Amino acid sequence: MDTINRLTQIPIDSLHVDAIAVVTNLYRVAQGLKNKMEQEVLAEFGLSWTAFSMLYDLWIWESVETKKLALSSGVSKATVSNITKTLESKELCYRKTDNRDRRMTYVVLTDKGKQVMETLYPRFHKGEIEIVSSLSKDEQINMTKLLRQIIRDNQF
Amino acid sequence: MDTINRLTQIPIDSLHVDAIAVVTNLYRVAQGLKNKMEQEVLAEFGLSWTAFSMLYDLWIWESVETKKLALSSGVSKATVSNITKTLESKELCYRKTDNRDRRMTYVVLTDKGKQVMETLYPRFHKGEIEIVSSLSKDEQINMTKLLRQIIRDNQF
DNA sequence: TTAATATCGTTTCAAAGCTAACGATTTTGA
DNA sequence: TCAAAATCGTTAGCTTTGAAACGATATTAA
Numbered sequence: 001m002d003t004i005n006r007l008t009q010i011p012i013d014s015l016h017v018d019a020i021a022v023v024t025n026l027y028r029v030a031q032g033l034k035n036k037m038e039q040e041v042l043a044e045f046g047l048s049w050t051a052f053s054m055l056y057d058l059w060i061w062e063s064v065e066t067k068k069l070a071l072s073s074g075v076s077k078a079t080v081s082n083i084t085k086t087l088e089s090k091e092l093c094y095r096k097t098d099n100r101d102r103r104m105t106y107v108v109l110t111d112k113g114k115q116v117m118e119t120l121y122p123r124f125h126k127g128e129i130e131i132v133s134s135l136s137k138d139e140q141i142n143m144t145k146l147l148r149q150i151i152r153d154n155q156f
Numbered sequence: 157m158d159t160i161n162r163l164t165q166i167p168i169d170s171l172h173v174d175a176i177a178v179v180t181n182l183y184r185v186a187q188g189l190k191n192k193m194e195q196e197v198l199a200e201f202g203l204s205w206t207a208f209s210m211l212y213d214l215w216i217w218e219s220v221e222t223k224k225l226a227l228s229s230g231v232s233k234a235t236v237s238n239i240t241k242t243l244e245s246k247e248l249c250y251r252k253t254d255n256r257d258r259r260m261t262y263v264v265l266t267d268k269g270k271q272v273m274e275t276l277y278p279r280f281h282k283g284e285i286e287i288v289s290s291l292s293k294d295e296q297i298n299m300t301k302l303l304r305q306i307i308r309d310n311q312f
Numbered sequence: 313t314t315a316a317t318a319t320c321g322t323t324t325c326a327a328a329g330c331t332a333a334c335g336a337t338t339t340t341g342a
Numbered sequence: 343t344c345a346a347a348a349t350c351g352t353t354a355g356c357t358t359t360g361a362a363a364c365g366a367t368a369t370t371a372a
Contacts, residue, residue, distance in 0.1 A: 007215060008277055015281070018296040019288045023189060025303035030186030031230035032312030033179060038330090048358065059163060066321060074187035076360050081322055083358075095321095103320040103367050121164055125171070132175045134309035139302055140174040146291060146299050147181035153290035156188030194360090204328065222351060235329050237352055242327075251351095259337045259350040 033131060041123050045116065046090070050075055051083050052124070058093055058109040059117045065098075066105045074156070092116060189287060197279050201272065202246070206231055207239050208280070214249055214265040215273045221254075222261045230312070248272060 005015055034049045042052055053073045057064050066084070070077045084107050087093045092113035098104040109117075132140055150156070161171055190205045198208055209229045213220050222240070226233045240263050243249045248269035254260040265273075288296055306312070 008281070009274070010278060010281070016285050018293055018300065019285045020281070021300040022288045022291070022296050022303075023284045025300055025307060026182070027186050027189060028230060028312055029303050029306050030183050032307070032310055033183060035230065036310070043331095050358075067319095074184060074191065075358090077321065078323085078361080079359050085322095086357080097321095101320085101368070105321060118165065122166060125164070125166070125176070128179045129172050129175045131310055132178045132306065134305045135178070135302060137174055139305075140178050143299070143302050144174065144177040144181055146295055147178075147185050149290045149295075150185050150288065151181060151188070154188055154192070154287055156184055199361095206328075223349095231328090232330055233351065234331080234353085238328070241352095253351095257338070257350085261351060 036131065037124065037127055041120070041127050045120055047120075048083070050079065051087060052120075054080070054083060054107075055087065055092060055109070055113060055117055056121075058107060058113065059121075063096070063106045063108040066107060069107060087113070192287065193280065193283050197276070197283050201276055203276075204239070206235070207243060208276075210236070210239060210263075211243065211248060211265070211269060211273055212277075214263060214269065215277075219252070219262045219264040222263060225263060243269070 004010070008015065037052075038049055042049065047055070050073055054069050057069060057072055064072075066077060066080050069084070070080045073080070084093060084095065088095065091110055093107050093109050096106045096108055098106060135143065160166070164171065193208075194205055198205065203211070206229055210225050213225060213228055220228075222233060222236050225240070226236045229236070231239075240249060240251065244251065247266055249263050249265050252262045252264055254262060291299060
């Protein structure tokens with residue numbers, strides 16, 4: 001077969017249609033996920049998806065290094081700097097430089113931040129459940145397995 | 157069982173851990189995907205992920221209504237307006253108002269835009285393949301099936 | 313010891329992105 | 343027919359985002 005795709009000029013048998021489908025649909029779901037959550041849950045609290053994601057980390061770990069926040073949320077350290085500044089102005093967290101290594105900064109959750117998460121999280125979780133309720137429990141587990149495989153191999 | 161999660165105060169049997177895992181890992185992969193592509197492929201062409209996504213639509217359909225671009229990319233119409241403005245300044249596309257309904261605007265790919273896509277797309281596609289190569293062909297197909305299920309049920 | 317290198321977080325600047333308000337156009341309904 | 347409502351894309355004003363440059367601190371190497 002020497003059939004050539006009209007647009008890409010790539011031979012059809014070397015065009016990985018399945019790979020395209022995975023990437024396209026993956027991003028579409030993530031985008032929909034983010035938009036839905038921001039509009040239906042987070043807007044009321046004046047939080048962006050990333051801001052929530054950081055607050056969540058702080059909720060779990062109490063205090064987290066700036067660098068770890070960036071890695072965990074998949075954004076640049078500049079973004080972490082900006083967002084924690086916003087969160088700090090809302091008194092949801094504060095910054096604390098490490099005395100042992102004064103280059104490092106810890107971000108710490110305030111009591112107010114904790115209270116916000118306690119009322120916010122149940123609603124967020126409800127949204128999560130709604131979104132993936134299209135899948136059975138087994139399908140959810142399988143999906144997670146495949147996603148983790150991608151994360152591991154690409155070091156995301 | 158009346159065990160209560162320490163943080164959330166939600167009874168453990170009503171905390172849908174599988175749903176959390178799906179959402180978390182899904183977003184992480186999408187974010188990694190976007191970052192990798194923007195850094196390794198798109199940066200060289202001065203294009204963002206969304207800008208590329210729109211150019212791709214234009215490449216396939218030649219001309220697309222602004223509204224459809226927004227839906228397809230999952231961004232607001234204001235963003236489409238901004239990005240097409242940027243693309244227009246780079247002479248990769250131009251705008252054309254519909255004569256039948258003068259409220260509507262079509263975005264059309266220029267020859268230069270077409271040329272850019274012809275050299276850019278093969279590289280982008282290579283990146284796509286790399287990223288999902290962790291999965292077998294069957295796993296890719298299965299993943300797409302599950303993702304489409306979510307998209308359909310949530311109307312993403 | 314001290315100069316070079318590395319690491320960390322912030323700042324700067326530009327683009328991306330959203331909501332809301334707006335003007336222009338079309339459709340609807342009385 | 344013609345005012346009210348709906349629809350479309352842009353603009354205004356804002357936050358988010360990242361690359362690069364920057365200062366401060368720590369580590370390494372000679």
